[in-house]
Amino acid sequence: MLKARKNFLSILYFSLLSINLYSEEDPYVFIDSNAQEMVVVLIENKNLFLEDRLAYENKIKEIFEPMIDFRRVAAGVMGRKHYMKASPAQRVEFVEVFRDSLLDTYAETLAQWENQKIETLFPDESNFSDKKSIEVRQMLNTGSSKYPISYKLRKYEDGTWMIINIIVNGVNLGLTFKNQFQALAIKNNGNIEKTLDGWVSDAGDAGISG
Numbered sequence: 001m002l003k004a005r006k007n008f009l010s011i012l013y014f015s016l017l018s019i020n021l022y023s024e025e026d027p028y029v030f031i032d033s034n035a036q037e038m039v040v041v042l043i044e045n046k047n048l049f050l051e052d053r054l055a056y057e058n059k060i061k062e063i064f065e066p067m068i069d070f071r072r073v074a075a076g077v078m079g080r081k082h083y084m085k086a087s088p089a090q091r092v093e094f095v096e097v098f099r100d101s102l103l104d105t106y107a108e109t110l111a112q113w114e115n116q117k118i119e120t121l122f123p124d125e126s127n128f129s130d131k132k133s134i135e136v137r138q139m140l141n142t143g144s145s146k147y148p149i150s151y152k153l154r155k156y157e158d159g160t161w162m163i164i165n166i167i168v169n170g171v172n173l174g175l176t177f178k179n180q181f182q183a184l185a186i187k188n189n190g191n192i193e194k195t196l197d198g199w200v201s202d203a204g205d206a207g208i209s210g
Contacts, residue, residue: 017106027128027153031136032120039118065099069162071155074098076164077177082185086192097199098177117141118149131155133164136147 048056067197074095075083083091121137127132138149152165165174181195188194 010063018125025159026126027134027151027155027160028126029119030136030153030161031151032118032122034067035120035138067163068099068154069164070099071095072154072164075176076174077181079182082181082190082192082195085190090192091197094199097196101200119158128155134161136196 017091034168041059045056045059048059075091077098078091078094079085096135117140119139119141121139134153134155136148136151136153138151140147140149147169148167149169150167152167153161154164155161157201165172184198185192186193188198
């Protein structure tokens with residue numbers, strides 16, 4: 001189960017890469033160019049994970065963090081009821097807790113993946129001027145299996161896009177985390193602080209094995 005979970009998280013993260021202001025204006029180019037750059041980053045640093053774990057994790061975090069609107073995703077994971085109940089300080093705290101738990105997990109699991117291929121499914125039309133959100137689909141080819149990845153992106157006032165949800169092999173990451181938060185909140189009788197203290201992200205294995 002642990003191995004399958006790591007495989008899933010690695011696959012999920014494998015398509016995320018360093019920010020590029022030009023490609024951010026086109027959500028498909030943004031996702032695709034970043035995914036291809038990530039392949040290069042992993043190949044060039046595949047030995048760093050064992051030699052200098054902290055340096056490796058920092059490289060991953062620098063790449064991954066700008067891609068996601070963590071504030072919006074974290075608010076969705078909390079749900080309206082708990083988000084409104086939480087204090088401003090607790091909301092900020094959960095954004096940090098949520099972000100760090102994902103970053104740490106991804107950084108620890110990425111090293112096992114290499115030589116993957118990612119194909120972005122580009123649309124026939126590329127006019128996004130009137131759209132506020134969009135879905136970008138990819139196919140991850142591990143050599144032995146293929147896994148669909150779907151990103152939901154939101155457009156911001158400056159014309160750039162950020163990821164607000166990801167679906168991997170049919171598993172809705174945002175919904176999965178939201179269900180986990182709700183279950184933990186119930187366990188803690190709605191105590192937000194205890195829920196935050198007990199938070200551990202776990203996306204499951206999505207039916208994916210090495």
